[in-house]
Amino acid sequence: METIAVYWEPVIKTYGFQKKSDLSFIKIEIPENHLVDIGLRLREQKKIRIEYQFCELIPSESKTLALFLLLERRREKDFEDAFQDLREKYVIESVSPVDLVFFQGPHFGDRYGIADAAFNALLTKGIYFLLAGCSGASIYLVFQEGMGAKAILALNDTFQTPI
Amino acid sequence: MTEQVQENGKIRIGGIKLSRELILLKQSFSVADNPSIFPIYARLAQGKINITYLSAIQKGKLIHISCLAANEEFNQIQCLQHADSNSDDHIEILPGKSTLSLFPHQGRFDLLGRILGAFGEAHIKLYGFSSSISALTFVIDYNQQETAVSAIIEYLELPHNHTPFQSALSFVEKRS
Numbered sequence: 001m002e003t004i005a006v007y008w009e010p011v012i013k014t015y016g017f018q019k020k021s022d023l024s025f026i027k028i029e030i031p032e033n034h035l036v037d038i039g040l041r042l043r044e045q046k047k048i049r050i051e052y053q054f055c056e057l058i059p060s061e062s063k064t065l066a067l068f069l070l071l072e073r074r075r076e077k078d079f080e081d082a083f084q085d086l087r088e089k090y091v092i093e094s095v096s097p098v099d100l101v102f103f104q105g106p107h108f109g110d111r112y113g114i115a116d117a118a119f120n121a122l123l124t125k126g127i128y129f130l131l132a133g134c135s136g137a138s139i140y141l142v143f144q145e146g147m148g149a150k151a152i153l154a155l156n157d158t159f160q161t162p163i
Numbered sequence: 164m165t166e167q168v169q170e171n172g173k174i175r176i177g178g179i180k181l182s183r184e185l186i187l188l189k190q191s192f193s194v195a196d197n198p199s200i201f202p203i204y205a206r207l208a209q210g211k212i213n214i215t216y217l218s219a220i221q222k223g224k225l226i227h228i229s230c231l232a233a234n235e236e237f238n239q240i241q242c243l244q245h246a247d248s249n250s251d252d253h254i255e256i257l258p259g260k261s262t263l264s265l266f267p268h269q270g271r272f273d274l275l276g277r278i279l280g281a282f283g284e285a286h287i288k289l290y291g292f293s294s295s296i297s298a299l300t301f302v303i304d305y306n307q308q309e310t311a312v313s314a315i316i317e318y319l320e321l322p323h324n325h326t327p328f329q330s331a332l333s334f335v336e337k338r339s
Contacts, residue, residue: 032289033283035279035280035282035283035289037283038279039275039276039278039280039283040280041276042272042275042279043272043273043277043280045272045273046271046273051271052270052294053270054294055275055294056293056294057289057291058220058229059289059291065289104296109213109215110213111213112207112208112210112211113208113211115204115214115230116204117208119204120205128221128226129221131221132218132220133217133219133293133294134218134293135216135298136264136298137295138295138296140295
């Protein structure tokens with residue numbers, strides 16, 4: 001049995017904001033029937049002990065999948081070297097450095113209005129994310145370098161962090 | 164990095180969770196150019212409809228959003244869409260979707276790569292995935308849940324006492 005909690009609160013409680021900077025934001029575009037190939041290549045990264053900080057996949061209109069990976073910037077070259085031979089096959093782009101802001105709160109995955117509160121807090125202040133992912137009870141936001149701190153200040157107006 | 168690969172080559176995880184049937188909603192808009200646009204997440208919040216998953220990307224002036232809501236909210240979502248005659252608010256509605264989550268992922272490329280490869284071999288159509296603090300959540304067709312689990316289970320080692328993939332009973336606590 002699972003418990004789902006549905007409620008709304010004027011100031012939404014979170015467990016606190018976390019920010020990581022100096023990350024590399026890598027995008028790999030693959031045809032949707034190439035999951036086996038890309039899966040195999042990703043598995044090989046285990047040998048050079050790279051971990052991702054955040055990952056997301058978004059399909060595009062033209063039957064391609066855009067795979068987004070956030071890595072520590074110091075590992076960007078290792079990752080790019082590992083994928084160098086695939087540049088003729090797939091579109092691979094990277095932006096660095098970027099900021100990652102993430103946070104979670106009680107029953108975020110069950111309650112309405114959380115994403116609206118977060119995006120409203122940012123967009124009304126002209127703070128635009130590069131990528132956002134909300135799953136489970138977590139919200140992940142990728143920003144251009146230096147915008148992560150501003151994003152947290154903006155989110156603090158809407159969300160409550162523990163003292 | 165904790166070594167989580169067993170001697171049998173399987174990757175140890177804590178569990179797999181399948182959602183109920185969900186609706187996928189997609190919208191693209193430019194807030195800067197058209198402040199009157201009512202983003203999908205705001206529309207669902209107005210209707211007190213929970214978003215169980217959301218991905219959003221900014222490309223130039225446009226923000227592209229995909230999100231999931233419960234299938235039971237289908238009629239209300241359609242009412243919300245038609246309540247506003249703003250033709251710029253185009254929302255694409257795709258029923259029959261669901262999520263498959265597995266945890267913990269711990270930022271492991273071997274796990275991510277293995278799952279993507281297995282889904283590719285089983286021809287599981289992916290509508291997206293996202294990592295959270297503990298889980299990897301994949302958006303798939305609801306009628307492919309069983310096939311998706313079968314595709315990945317042979318590569319994973321679950322604890323003997325893992326929770327059921329899908330809850331038989333949900334207790335909904337509504338607070339005012």
